[in-house]
Amino acid sequence: MSTSWWEITILCHPHLEESIFWRLDKFGCSGTSREVKGKSYVIRAYVPQIQYQSLDISALSLWLQQDALVLSLPQPLTRWKLIDEEDWSSSWKQYWKPTEVGDRFLIYPAWLSPPQDTDRLILKLDPGVAFGTGTHPTTQLCLESLEMRLSKSTGDLVIADIGSGSGILSIGAILLGATKAYAVDIDPLAVKAARENRHLNKIHPHHLVINQGSISELLDVVSDGVDGIVCNILAEVIIDLIPEFSQLAKPKTWGILSGILLDQSQAIADTLEEHGWVVAALWKRKQWCCFQIRRAE
Numbered sequence: 001m002s003t004s005w006w007e008i009t010i011l012c013h014p015h016l017e018e019s020i021f022w023r024l025d026k027f028g029c030s031g032t033s034r035e036v037k038g039k040s041y042v043i044r045a046y047v048p049q050i051q052y053q054s055l056d057i058s059a060l061s062l063w064l065q066q067d068a069l070v071l072s073l074p075q076p077l078t079r080w081k082l083i084d085e086e087d088w089s090s091s092w093k094q095y096w097k098p099t100e101v102g103d104r105f106l107i108y109p110a111w112l113s114p115p116q117d118t119d120r121l122i123l124k125l126d127p128g129v130a131f132g133t134g135t136h137p138t139t140q141l142c143l144e145s146l147e148m149r150l151s152k153s154t155g156d157l158v159i160a161d162i163g164s165g166s167g168i169l170s171i172g173a174i175l176l177g178a179t180k181a182y183a184v185d186i187d188p189l190a191v192k193a194a195r196e197n198r199h200l201n202k203i204h205p206h207h208l209v210i211n212q213g214s215i216s217e218l219l220d221v222v223s224d225g226v227d228g229i230v231c232n233i234l235a236e237v238i239i240d241l242i243p244e245f246s247q248l249a250k251p252k253t254w255g256i257l258s259g260i261l262l263d264q265s266q267a268i269a270d271t272l273e274e275h276g277w278v279v280a281a282l283w284k285r286k287q288w289c290c291f292q293i294r295r296a297e
Contacts, residue, residue, distance in 0.1 A: 004049040006057060007083050010064065012076035014041050018287040019067045020076065021136055022261065026234065027060050028052075033096050034135065049082060099134045102144040105172060107134030110200050121175045124200040125166060126193070134168060138258040141283050141290035142232050143172050145256045149228065149292070150176040158182070160218055160226040160248055162241065163233035167194030167210065171201050173230070174208055182226070183210045184217050215244040222248065229255040235264040242271045249295055254280070258290040265289050 008029065010020060017034065020043055024032055029045035036042075047057075061078040068075045099107040100120065108114045110126035125133060134140065146169065150157070156179040161170035164183035173181050185191055191212045198208050211217055218226075226248050231238055238257055245255065255277070260268055262284065269279055272293055281292040 004082050004084055005046045006049055006052060006080050008045045008047070008057060008060070008078065008080045010043040010045075010076050010078050011037070012041050012043060012064075013068075013073045014039075015286075016064075016068055016071065016073055016076060017041055017043070018137060019071065020064060022287075023060070023063055023067060032133075054080070096133060096135070101134055101140050102147045104147050104176065105134070105143055107168070110197075121172075123168065123172055123175060125168060125171075125197055126200065133166070137285040137288045138232050138260075138290065139168060141285055141288065142169050142230055142256050142258050145283065145290055145292055146173055146176060146230065149254065149256070150178060156180075157228065158222070158226045159228045159230060160184075160222065162215060162218070162229065162231040163237070164194050164210065165190050165232070167197045167208075169230045169232060170194075170208055170210075171197060171203065173228075174203050175201070178228075179207070181208045182218055182222055183208065184213045184215075186212065186214055188212055215241060215248065219247055225250040225253065227253060229253065230257075231255070232258045235260045235268060238268060239271050242268075242275050242277070246276060251295060253295055255293040256290065257293065258288065260289050260291065261287055262289050265291075 012020060021032065024045045029047055032043065032045045034041055034043050057080045064078060065075045096109055098109065101107055104121050105123055106118055106120040107123050107125055110124050114122045150173065159170060159173045159178045159181040161181055161183040164170055164185045167183055170181035170183040183194055191210055194210045198210060209221060227250065229245060229248060231241065268291060272279060276296045277293045278296050279291055280294050283290045
């Protein structure tokens with residue numbers, strides 16, 4: 001029996017993009033996309049009908065309106081309809097285009113033929129239902145931070161990607177020269193998507209190990225710790241994970257953390273300091289920020 005999906009379409013002011021993506025992620029939406037319509041944005045997202053009722057999406061619509069009021073911006077217009085599995089799997093893809101990120105990356109949809117004449121690193125991606133297409137500011141901040149961090153690295157480098165989603169960050173780390181990456185996500189669909197993207201980018205499973213789980217599962221396969229930690233998930237989840245980061249860390253381990261709104265940054269910084277981490281840099285993009293951290297001396 002095929003699954004039906006709610007297609008949620010939001011017409012909004014461009015300055016609402018970040019808060020809407022954040023709200024959709026918390027709601028559990030999959031395969032989000034964005035297109036420009038004149039001076040507005042059209043954002044689409046998808047959730048399975050079996051998990052959500054129309055009243056749930058009505059509540060989401062109200063939250064989006066309240067977010068706009070708080071930001072003193074025009075209220076978005078939200079509409080939703082049911083579509084079947086086949087329509088869902090292809091409809092959002094038409095709105096996702098190749099994306100340049102930082103100085104090195106070109107994120108390319110797997111169903112398009114990549115260019116032959118680019119000096120950028122082509123990262124092929126089919127996110128499926130997993131978060132991470134390279135269009136969201138938090139993903140871009142993490143990739144740019146990895147680019148900066150790995151450009152200075154020498155020797156073998158082992159990365160842990162916690163809450164890996166589509167696998168975009170761990171794949172990016174390998175393309176930048178990391179020796180090995182371990183990626184974990186609690187969502188089995190995200191694990192499936194990450195493994196498929198590993199294959200798309202012709203990365204051997206020995207170099208990128210992808211498993212379902214979280215830090216405890218990483219500890220089972222990483223005996224000597226890792227050199228770098230990347231984590232792009234919700235701030236409240238990161239706060240819960242920070243006490244466990246030290247179990248993965250070597251004396252000079254660094255980290256890149258995002259998925260954090262600016263007004264959540266102080267709570268993250270306080271928790272990091274409490275558990276022996278130093279904030280080396282804080283990058284901001286609109287309402288989002290990315291922490292670059294290292295172990296305290």
